[in-house]
Each structure stands twice: as structure tokens, then as C-alpha cells.
Amino acid sequence: MSAHLADPEVSERTEKTDRIELIRALGAIALTPPPSSDRLCEAVGLASIAPADHTEAFVLLLPPHAAIYLGPDGQLGGEGLDRVEGFWRALGLRPPADADHLGVLLMAYADLLEQTAPFAERVDASAELSNGLRMAPTEARTDPAARAAATVFHEHLWPFAPGYLVALSRLGLPEVSAWADLVLALLRDERHRHPAPPSLPLALREAPGPIEVGIGFDDLLDAVVTPVRIGMVLTQRDLAAGAAEVGLGYRRGERRYALKAMVEQDKPATLSWLARLAHRAAGRDMAHTGAAGGDETERWWTRRATHSADVLDTLAAQAETSREPSEHRLAPHDPAPHDAAR
Amino acid sequence: MTAHDDRGAADDLGARARRVSAARRATEARGETFYPGPSRIHLAAFPPKERWDDWVELDSRSWPKRVEHRYMLVPTTCFNCESACGLLAYVDKDDLHVRKFEGNPEHPGSRGRNCAKGPATINQVTDPDRILYPLKRVGARGEGKWQRVSWDEALDALGDRLRTAITEQRQNEIMVHLGRPGEDGYTERVLASWGVDGHNSHTNVCSSGGRTGYQFWMGIDRPSPDHANAKVIYLISSHLETGHYFNPHAQRITEARANGAKVIVLDTRLSNTATQADYWLSPQPGSEAAINLAIARHLITTGRYDREFVRRWFNWVEYLEHCCPDLPVTFESFEAQLVRLYDEFTFDYAASESGIDAATLAEVAEVVAGAGHRFTSHSWRSAAAANLGGWQVSRTLFFLQALLGAVATEGGLFPNAYNKFVPKPIHTPPHPGVWQDLTWPLEYPLAQNELSFLLPHLIKDGRGTLDTYFTRVYNPVWTNPDGLSWMEVLTDEKQVGCFVALTPTWNESAYLADWVLPMGHASERHDTHSYEQYDGQWLGFRQPVLRAARERLGETITDSREINPGEVWEENEFWIELSWRIDPDGSLGIRQYHESKAEPGTKLSVDEYYGWMFENSVPGLPERAAAEGLTPLQFMRRYGAFEIARGIGAVHEQPVPIDELRDLNITDHGRVYTATDKPASPNIVPLGAPDPDAQGRRAVGVRVEGEILRGFPTPSGLLEFWSSTLADWGWPEHALPGYIKSHVHPEAMDADQMVLLSTFRLPTQIHTRSANSKWLDELAHTNPVWVNPVDARRLGVARTGDLLRVETTIGYFVAKAWITEGIRPGVVACSHHMGRWKTAAQDGAVGAMMATVDLVHDGSEWSMHKTASVAPHPSSDPDTQRIWWSDTGVHQNLTFGVHPDPISGMHCWHQAVRVTPARPDDRAGDISVDTAKSREVYLEWLAKTRAAALVSPDGKRRPDWLMRPLKPTPEARLIPAAPGPS
DSSP states (O other), rough: OOOOSSSSHHHHHHHHHHHHHHHHHHHHHHHHTTTTHHHHHHHHHHOOHHHHHHHHIIIOOOBBBHHHHHHHHHHSHHHHHHHHHHHHTTTOOOOOTTTTTTHHHHHHHHHHHSSSOOOOTTTTTTTOOOSBBOOOHHHHHHHHHHHHHHHIHHHHHTHHHHHHHHHHHHTTHHHHHHHHHHHHHHHHHHTTTOOSSSSSSHHTTTTTOOOOOOOOOOHHHHHHTTTHHSSOOOHHHHHHHHHHHHTTTOOOHHHHHHHHHHHHHHHHHHHHHHHHHHHHHHHHHHHHHHHTTHHHHHHHHHHHHHHHHHHHHHHHHHHHHHGGGGGOOOOOTTTHHHHHHO | OHHHHHHHHHHHHHHHHHHHHHHHHHHHTTOOSSSSSSTTOOOSSSOOOOTTTSSSEEEEGGGOOOOOOEEEEEEEESOOOSSOOOOEEETTTOOEEEEEEEEEETTTTTTTOOTTTTTTTTHTTTTTOOOSSOEEEETTTTEEEEEEOOHHHHHHHHHHHEEEETTTTTTGEEEESSOOOOSSHHHHHHHHTOOOOOEEEEETTTTTTHHHHHHHSOOOOEEEEEEEEEEEEESSSEEEEETHHHHHHHHHHHHHTTTOOOOEEEEEEEEEEHTTOOOEEOOOTOOOHHHHHHHHHHHHTTTTTTHHHHHBBOOOHHHHHOOOSSSSSSSSHHHHHHHTTTTTTTHHHHHHHHHHHHHHHHHHHHHTTTTOOOEEOSSSEEEEGTTTTTTTHHHHHHHHHHHHBSSSSTTTTEEEGOOOOOBBOOOOOOOOOOTTTTOOOTOOTTOOOOOGGGGHHHHHSSOEEEEEEEESOOOOOHHHSSSHHHHHTOTTTTTTTEEEEEEESOOTGGOOEEEEEEBBOSSSSEEEEEESSSSSEEEEEEEEHHHHHHHHTTOOOOOGGSSSSOOOBBBBHHHHHHHHSSSSTTTTSSSGBBBOSSSTTTTHHHHHHHHHHHHHTTTTHHHHHHHTOOHHHHHHHHHHHEEEOOOOGGGSSBBBBBBOOOSSOTTTEEEEEEEEOOOOOOOOOOOOOOOOOOOOEEEEEEEEEEEEOOOOOOSSBBOOOSSSHHHHHOOOOOOSOOOOOTTTTTGGGGOOOEEEEEEOTTTOOOOTGGGGGGHHHOOEEEEEEEEOHOOOOOOOOOTTOOOOEOSEEESHHHHHHHOOBBBOTTEEOSSSSSSOOTTTTTTTOOOOOOEEEEEEEEEEEEEEEEEEEEOOSSSGGGGGGGGHHHOOOOGGGOOOOOOOOOTOBBOOOOEEEEEEETTTTTTTTOEEHHHHEEEEEEEETTTTTTOOOHHHSBSSSOHHHHHHOOOOOOGGGGGOOOOOOO
């Protein structure tokens, strides 16, 4: 047995150092296009991500910026980014470039963990609560770096990363999915290492309200592509698949444009499909949170997705009811009109 | 998820964590990069250093086919401005040609970033018009006919000539005039080895004014602002776009802004920098010091200055004793005096001088006051280089720094010597025993640098002639004011016996040379650099990249001509060889300084020169290199830069070690002199050298509150609010930070005159060498005259593009107007860089930027008219067929008389001009000059001086303690018994 394994304190430090390195490396993989990230993938034990897949995932389909998933407009920058940058400024530090990028957040989080007091100094780090959660380590309440790390985690990573990573995993890019699943597993593990936050993260506390039955057409389109309003992440790939599923033409463009084109072609079918998507998202969330003891943040997303699904069901029904007879769309396998006329 | 799943997941995470941690340790132990694109420098990606021997990129021109190019990446240092940013040359492994240049991520100053000028180095290297072989003049000087010769022929001829001059004690007939120095003192040491005081620089047309203000305060003539950590950044210049250390500073200013810093820019012109400012102040040119003093007054009257810092570090005791003998020598008394001294500089007064409303000035002053120790400022050229008394701009600016106590603080301003490292070289020859009056004339005892731009006039005065005059990457005819007086002297073989142009490219001066000797660009020569760009010290290495590439392949290269294009050489090897030709047997005592130490009696090689330096004079480098299994020279050839230290802090606050304190003399003012020898230091960074005491003890520190601290290299050891040097050398009225009204102050100009602002640069241009960079030519190739719409209406200029005639004291130029609100009414502006020309007779050219002109000379009257514009033309580069521009601007400097500031010696660039619509026969680019009038201007400004013979307090030509590239022996520093025409 090596010396450090014999010494629990050293062993714990080594474990901490290794874990930090894993977090940092996983962040760097998202941040670094291949082939530069190949060696990191190998080190982590993942297959290399093809350059085109990396671009498809992290640039084109699901940019990993918190502002998109937590910001009130569902877009890059703005209030979502300000919150992350403001955190660093509040610490008296310069925000890193691309501060709300998941890769940057993971690397910065790792840096903060590195500055925390050694685990062994935490007097009750292993105490467990009756509900299975580990007790908040005392040091996290007194060690500024630990406090900062916990804040990054609960305010800036955990509020969006699970939903984002699940969406990423669903893209069907095997190497990217493997990365996403690993990051999600790691974050779930990390969640237990921090004290439970006293309240919902700010981004969720101040999130715009959910969609309601009386919502206007344009507002609905905006909401559906704004994760924090609708409670799920809608990708271009979802839209393309959805259009195929309900037999509509998929018009290339930004997501709102493509969605609008679908709604204009067949509102009841599109809304119905969206509702199914939201139900699936809520179900997924519940599956994830159930046995593992999801926290308030995860439950917030489940509630929001469930609510959206219900509203979309209602809207779909209303649209179906108000559909003019002539508007009845062709079934996916009906012959096209010009074929019928032939 | 079950508990079993949990356990499994945790085990998997733990295994992966151990695996990645081990991989990182193993990778870094091999000296390789584990995390590409370190967040530390925020670069998205760059080639990791371990792949610099074999870096693969796809050929973009072959798309959609996938064609790989394999490169060897070799670092060097950019040569296209003073910043010395790191470059990485991409050397094609197939044919060992450089294909492109990008940033060097290992460079601590530039951190992988470059401006447009860096990558454009490839244009210079592949320039179809570049000079590839040594050339000797054929026919009359300036006739434009050349004969290719061998290096041996040139070296033998020059060696003979120089040896004769030296042995005949005509050392002062030898001069080397530097444009872009791009090195830290190599040429000075060559001249010292020859016993020649012939170093001439371009600094008095560049930064002398700025330097003077800093030198009189702190004994160190350059500022080193820690912009990245500042809360308020105050720029009297264009540092975000073109200023000194443009790229290294701009990226740090950008960081500060991202962190909430406020940027205040004083610039009469809406520069790119001004567009990024939180406060853009467009002052009446020359009023900048008045604005500074109004802010200083605000700090003083509101008690917003760092009282403790001022009390500890200002030489207020000395000031009170000398200037206020009736006042008690107490700090409170000094504070009261400060209020009185600057009482007149109210915001209203500054508003009346600057034209900026008092409320805005007050708001800016509040912002400055709120900065505390996180205040940085910079004034380098700009106003300090443009106005009579411009040096007071930087002196009053540093006054703000000092009042705030923001000196060598995080986010404050450091004396540059704290943040610069000049390694001691293998040989250090003694200083020369002669004094060069053609560069350091008696009339300018306080001049910060050589009176370079007066050379033609000093020669015309009959003060001396030159046997051999070298220019090194310098174009005096084009760069200096009054260039046609330069032509008159340089074409007169009686005045200048032999003119040698060491240059990579053709220029207006090289056409007049007797020898044109091709020297390398950034990737073709050796130099070392260290510049103050943050609170740290780094050393950069410029090298012929193909030499390093071939050495990586196992070849041995001993002469850079083996790998440079044609017979292009580098100066260092040239100087060594030339010194051996001057003194082949060593009898003159010159050769010893160019000999190998390892093998005495043989020629010093650049490998040994730099190898010795890196091994012996750069702390930490040998250890760092050894950790990677490299010699220090191999390390620098591989990485191109090394950070020696970071976080230097306040050197002046450091206690003097007890070892240095023996047989002390401590004056009443606390200056401490010691009998101990100065400890050997590997860092020979230039700084002030305070005089020893009467017994010859050296100044070692200053007593502050009973503690002996290192202090500043000034006569007092303190920050000199009051300069005893200025007071003792004839200028007591300017011994304090003050405001000198400019020669273009409204009171000094006629009602129909305007101020011409001529000093500004463009961010994509090199001073005089852009013309050989096709990318830069395409980006910017002309210099219209900026005119405010109000003035345009008054002058009857209807449209942008209309021609203007701009009349100076010695002539006029014709240029196109650019009507813009980006310039203050009453002021016109015309940029540097443009108006390059050649006559039809000249063989060489710069095809993309040099117009062909008819230059007519009749007595003292000169005129220039363009006869052909640049146009598409065939060459080895197909891009010369794609030249779409024809307008290359106007060479305005030819029409400027010389304006040496009587104290700093700086040429005061601003011109009082009359602007009118062009006359019917005027054409864009026309020039007319009367050099007889330029003589009158020279004499008029000479009359403003107070010559050393009249004011020197100690019989010397110049205060010994001031910085000077070469410091002649004590005897040579004395004013001669029978002074010359002065």
C-alpha cells in the first residue's frame, strides 16, 4: 500500500485532486474543438468526438451557454450572461471570457474547488441526513472558496446543465452523448457534496411566467424556444423530427421560424406534438429526480414542463375545435392533392 | 436509480478521475500541453508547443479536397513596431519556406495575439521589391544607378574607411542612425567598442517629450501602466489603436474595461481609441497640461490625494528649502503651498484653454479622484511630441499618478525599469572618450535624446561633417521634418563622405546612399527585447526562423545569409564582421569585443553571444530550459520568450540590504551614499545614474522615516516634484509640473491660421515600412486632411475629396479633404505613413505605395509633382496585378520646419498652417519648400535655447545623471574651453 493510501487525509486530498481534474477535463472537452480535445477524451476514457459532431452539438444545435437556458429571452448574452459575470465581479475577480459556457463554468468550478480547504478539515463532511442526503459540510459555510464553488454549482451550473445535457444526449451523436451522460453523472455526484441551497437559484426565482391558455401567437412562439419559460429544450433536430412525425414541411431557418412555419401549416397538430414533447420532458425529469431524490431545482423544471404540456394540450384542443372543415389536413400517407386529381 | 447504481456510477467517476489526473501529470512531466487554449490567456486554440515540430493544417485553397500541409512552428519577434510581440512562423516542411505568421502563445507580453502588422511580416518576407543583394552606387549620388557587389567588397571598403577615421582620431565623423531599434543596446556596444560616440536615434521625433516628463520625476523615462488591473485609465494618446505597445496594452485595457474600468481619452481627433472611451475629451491642441493641472488641483483642494504617499515620496523638503525659504519646512506647509501653486488651474481656466466645458472636466476629475491606487495613464508621443513644452504633458500626467499614490501599485503605474530586463552581454566595452556635438549640441544640455532631426542644420552650421553615416532601418529624408534639408546634406559628398543604408527595403533615403546593404525582417535576424507591458519582466528573442528550423533538422548554420533570401544578412553578424575588418589584428583594441570567449582569438558567433547571455544573465532561464532537457539558447530558439519575474511591486520601497550599507553619507535630505561597490546585476536596464557624493560614494538609497529604502534614481532619491536639475540648468521657472503654452496656442497664431495635427498613426501601418506589406497597403494607402464641416464651409470646401492647399512656414502641400466631425473645429489633421515617393530615375521601388514624382531643385527652392501613380504591374507576386488604388497620399513632413523644444529637444510636430482651397494648377501630393526658410525656422527655435556654456552649474555639457545611450568619459563631458559656433 502506498504511503498516501495509508493516510486517510492524503487519500482524500488525492481523491479530491483527481475529481477536480475530471471536472476540468470534461469542461475542456466542450470548450476545445477536436482534434485538440482528442487527448483529453482519451485521458477521460471517452471516444474522441469527430470535429463535425463537436460543431454540430456545441455550435449549431445546442450552444452550451447558460444564458440560452436560463435567460428570460432564451438567447445568448443579456441578463443570463450578466448573472454569471456578476458573480465573478462580486468576488472581485475578472469574469472569464465566455463566462456562461458550460465548459468554462466547469473549468472555473474546478479552479474554485482547488482553492477550497482540504476535505479532511471538514468536521462533518460524511454526516448523512435521514433522507439520504449528505449534510452540508461545515467548511462550506466558512471557507470562501467552498462557498463560491457551491454558488457556481447551484446558481450557474445545476439550474440548466441537467436539462441541457439530456437534450444533448438525445441528439444521437454517440460520442457527444457519452460525454453528456458522464458530465450529468458527475454533476449529480457533485450535488451531494454541497450544502443544499436555501432557495431556488435566482434565474429560476426570477424566471418569466409560464405559458397560459390565453397566450398570443407570437408570444407562444417566443416561449416555446425559451427553455426557462416552456420547461424543456427544443432543438432544430426536434423540430425536424416533429415535422416528419406529424407530416409537415420543415422549413429551414432559426427555430422560431421553423416552428412558426409548422404552426401555420397545421396548428392543432403542431401544438399537440409540442404537448407530447413537454409531457416527455416532464416524465424524463420525474424519472431522473424520483429515486435519486431530486432537489427543488429539478422539481421546478418538472413542474414547468408539466404545466406547459397541459397548456399545450388545451391549446391544441382549442385549435382543433376552431379548425375550419376545409383546413382538415391530409393524413401523412394520403396522396398529395395533385396526385388525387390525376 | 438504486444505491447499487449510485455506487457503480461513483466507482466509474473515481476511476476516470484517477485516469485523467494521471494523464495530466504524465503529459506535463514531458513538458507538453495538457489543456490546449489555456483560459489564462483566453485564446480559443493554438498549436500546442509539443506539436510545433510537426503541425498539420489543411490547405484552404485546395478545398473541398483535403490537402494537408505539415509545418514546423518557429517563434520569433515582430519587428513592425516597438511592442515586440511574439510571432510564430509556419515553416513549410516540404520546402522550408515560411508560409505565414501567427501569434506566439508562449510570449508573456502579447500572449498569442497580434495586430495586423504582425501577420503582414509574410508580405515583407515575400515582397517582390525587396533588396536582396549588397549594392554599390554607380554614377552621381542619388542618380539611382546601382551595381551588385559582394559582401566582402562592401565590408573591406567600409572597414578600411572606418579604420582610417578611427586611427586619425576622427571618431566623431562616424555615425549610426537607428530607426526601429528592435534590440536592447547591441548597436551602442558596437559603437562603444569602436570608441565612437556616434549613436543617433529617431527618439527626438518620437518620444523624447514624453520621456522627459517622466525622467525629471522618477529618473526613469518610461511608464509601465498596469492597465489590466486599473479602475480608471487616462490616455493622452491612442493606445487602444496605435499607441506604444499597442497590442499588449490594448488587450489589457480591454480586459480592464470588461471588468468595469473607465477609459478617459484626450485626443483632439476622434481616433479609434477615442471611440472606445467612456470620456472622450477633444482639447485645443497644446492645452493637455492645463487639463491635467485642473484635475490635480481638484485632487489637492478636495483632499483626494494620497497624503501619506506624497509625504513619504515627494521631495517637498528640498522644494520648500530652495523655493520657499520663508515657509516652515513642514508637510502641512507644503500642502498649503500646493494649494497656492495650482490655484489658477480652475476648471474654468482649463475650459478656456482647452475648449472643453468646465462641467465635463469636473466630472472627469471626479472619476480620476475615485480611482485611488488603481489609476493608470499614458502619454508617449501625441501631445508630448507635438507642442512647445510638450514634456510638461507627461510631467503633469505623472503628477496625477503621484498625487493618487498610484505608483507601482496593482492597477497603477510602474517606472518601466521595474518591468524590463536587459541581460548583461558577453562583452561590455567602455564608453567612448569623445563627445558627438552633432547629436548632443551645447544648446540643448537637457535634451533627453539625440538632436537627430537637426543633423542637416548642424552640419550646415559648419559644426562638423560625417565621414561615414549608417542608417539602420531608418529613412531620415522621409521621417524627419524638413526632409529636403536632409536631401541637401546627404547628396553633398563633402558633408557626408559615405552614406551606408542598412535596410530591407527601398526608401527615399536609401536612394541617396553609396552602399545599400540588405538586412533582414523579423524572421531573418537576431535581437533580444524586453518591454514594460505589465508588472513583470520578460525577455523576447528574435531569430532567423529558417536557421532555427534547419537546426531542428540537424543542420549547423553559422551565418544567417545561408538561410535568408538572396544575400540578406542581419546586423549583429554584420557588425561583428565589420569590426574584425576594422581591426583585423586586434591592435586597435576593437576586435577583443567581438571575439569568442570560449575560443579566444576567433570570431564571436551569434550563437555564443546569445548562448552566453541566456546562460549567465537571465535568472531562471537555465533551470527552466534544463527541466525540458534544453540549453538556454535552445529553449529560446524553441519558445521565443521567457518570463523572468512577475509581480515586481514597488522597488522604491524595498529596504537597501545591509551589505550595501557601509561608510555611509546621509545628507540632510536623506539621500544615502555608500562606499560599497554596486552589486553585480545581470539586468542592465537603463535608468538615471545619480551623481556620487564628493568623496565618490555611490547613491544607494534614501532615508524615509528612519528606514533606508531603495528610492528612485533621481538626484534626491525621491520623486522630484521640484526638479533641481531644471532649476540648476537654467530653467527654474519650469522646475515644477506646469503648463507651457504651446507654439500653436491661439495667442501665438494669426487669425487665419489653424493647427495641423500631423503625428497620428493608423493602426494597420508601420512607420515607414508599411509600403512593403501588401495587405497593409490595401487596408490604408492615403492620408486625406481631416476638416471639420464648420471649417469646410468657412473655407469653401464643398466635398470630401476636394483639394486643399496647406501652407506651413517653409512651404505647402496639397492634399484631399476629408470632411468629418471627428476633428475639432479650427484644427486639421493628416496622418503619418503616407506620401511615399521615388523619382523616375530610381531603379528600386516599392510598387504598391510609391508614386513617381518629378522633384525639382532650384537654389533653396524645391518642388515635387506626381508624374505617375501606383498601378497594377507585373512582378513575382500576382497580387501586384490586383492593385486597385492609385492615391498614395502626401508627404507632408517635407513641408515642416524643425521645432526643437529648448528643454527636451523634442521636435514639436504641430504646425500653424493656413488652409485654402487648392489653386487651379495644384495636384494632390504636390509639395513646395524653400529650405532657406527652413534655416530661418531652425535659427528662430535655436534662439529659444539656454546653452550649457551659459547655464551649466558644473562646467559639464549635460547633467551626468540623465540617461544617455553612450556616456562619454568624464573629460569628454566637459564643455570645451573654446566652444564652437554655439
